[in-house]
Amino acid sequence: MNLKMLLFASVSLVLFASCHNSDDPYMTLATKTLDVEAEGGLFTVDLSSNVYYRVNNDCQTDGSDSHWAVVDSHETQGEITKFTIKVSENSSTSSRVGAIRFIGDDVTPLKLVITQKMIVPKGISPTTESIDATITESSFKVFGDKEWKAVCTDADVTVSPANGVGECDIKLTFPENKTFAKRTIKVTVTIQDDTDYTYTLVQDAFSGILADWDLKSLTANTSGTFADDEAQSVFPGTNGKYLAPSAGSGKIEYWACDRTGYVAQTAVCERAVGGNGDPYVSGAVPGDYWYVYGDMKGTVIPAGTKIHFYFVTKLGTMCSNYWMIEFKDGEEWKPALPTLTLQESATETLSGAPINYSATITYNFAGMLLDNKNNGAYIPAEGIFTTTKDMDEIVLRFGQAGRLCLSGAKYSGKYIDCTHASGQTRFSAQHPSNPETGEAIKEYNEHVLLEIVE
Known part of the structure; x- marks a missing residue:
């Protein structure tokens, strides 16, 4: 049989012819499988x-037109063609399987199945991470097939x-990190027959x-x-009344000053709560203060800490305005x-x-807006x-700076001398x-808030 062999340049489609003295068509592979290590290499079939x-x-490589195993070269002697198969390195942590198929005229198709092992990763991953101060769990992976041990010298860290x-x-x-420095x-x-690896976790400072x-x-x-069940009668003081927070640690108090010199009218100092949760005081005078406290349950709040506060008032x-x-x-x-002066x-x-009253006052909050x-x-x-300064707690206070009644209201411009x-x-x-x-x-969803900000 005098047949001509044809070879196309493409690695994915090659056309061959071989000669054999027999008139019966045939095609055989010396091996039908290749088991390849992750690093790949050259193999003959x-x-x-x-x-x-x-x-x-x-x-084919997933998602592309390239191939991870190709026919690199061939050499024909008589009826036998020796193919050199080039297998690329497998850098994935998953094994892969492919085939090179031989499709002949009038014979059963054959295929060479190539199975390549995954790369066996070593070490750990990730090696570094950053988390919020409130996070209390983290994890990382150890790779390989060797014996290993993990050690943390921090007494309050459990490794499992x-x-x-x-x-x-x-x-x-x-x-949780309750300190004001990153942890x-x-x-x-330590992996047997390998170097030591370090996992580093940075926990943010509290905010x-x-x-x-x-x-x-x-x-x-x-x-x-x-x-209050009744008006306050002992001054100065808070009358033992307070408002506990819904989150965090602290309290709100209203401190009433001595009323000596004030004319008592319909209210001396009475504490109440509105239907939507508003704590309020009637009979307020200059010299009284709201106090808002927040703390870290025994942890010192260091100098240089930024505090954000927020509330709505009426x-x-x-x-005073x-x-x-x-x-x-x-x-x-x-x-x-x-501050401003007035x-x-x-x-x-x-x-x-x-009265003949005149004074320069210093203030930093002006309630100048009136309703209808x-x-x-x-x-x-x-x-x-x-x-x-280093502080055990944050304390905010809020009190009247002026002595005249609300501008634009019924008693505007009159000196406050009564409750x-x-x-x-x-x-x-x-x-x-x-x-x-x-x-x-x-809408009734406003808060009183003290919080640490970065």
Whole structure:
């Protein structure tokens, strides 16, 4: 039989012819399988044939037109063609299987099945991670098939499992980071016949809520711990009343100053709670303060800590427009917002007495917005301050800075010399009023908040 052999350049389709003295068509492979290590290499396979045949390559790399195993070269001597198969390195952690097919005329097709092992990873992964301060679990993987052990010198870190053989997921458990510095946890993994590997976990410094009062959800609690059954009679003081937070650690108190010199009218100092959770005080006068406390349950809050505060307030018509928000820095009270000064004066008091009052006041919160009934509107107070002293707790206070009644309201310009129900101050669960019209927005999900920020 005098047949001509044809070879196409493509690695995926080759056409051959071989000669054989027999008139019977045939095609045989010396081996039908190749088991290849991950690193790949060159391999030879003999094919005997006396017919034309095509070579198809089914060893395609996923998602591409390339092939991870190809016919690199061939050499024919008589009826035997020696194929050299080139297998690329398998860098994946999954094994792969493909085939090179030989399709001849008038004979049964043959295929060479190539199975390549996956790469056996070594070491650990990942080697470094960063997590939030509140996260208390982490994990990493040990690779290979050798014996290993994992060690962490931190007493409050649990490594599970701490030793084993072969590939394994290692879980770490540890407490939240309640400090104000980033924490680094290191685990050393020693693998037999290999080097040591280190897993490094960086846990962020604490930032977040010190104390948070979800006012509407606290309505029942507020009624039980803050509201008075009757007017306060002992001054100065808080009358033993407070408001516990819904999250974090702290309290809110209202401190009433000595009422000597004030004319008592309809309210001396009465604490109550509104239907939507608003803690409020009637009979407020200059010299009283709201105090808002937040702490870290015994952990010192270092100098340089940034504190964000937020609340919504509403002022009564017998209160000042001008207030001061301060924070305690060591033993010193400092403004929590930038301050302004204002000259105010009056010739008549709330009780109707004449007075010759003039003073320059310093303030950093002005409740100038009124509603459509000329009462104080709902106004947000928000800011960030930075401590300069180490503190066991953060303390914010909020008190009247001026002595004249609410501007634009019924008693505008009169000097505050009496206690009255309209001398009212509150923290509110209601959304801030429309800043242009003073119209109330009756949604009740506002909070009083103290939190640490980066």
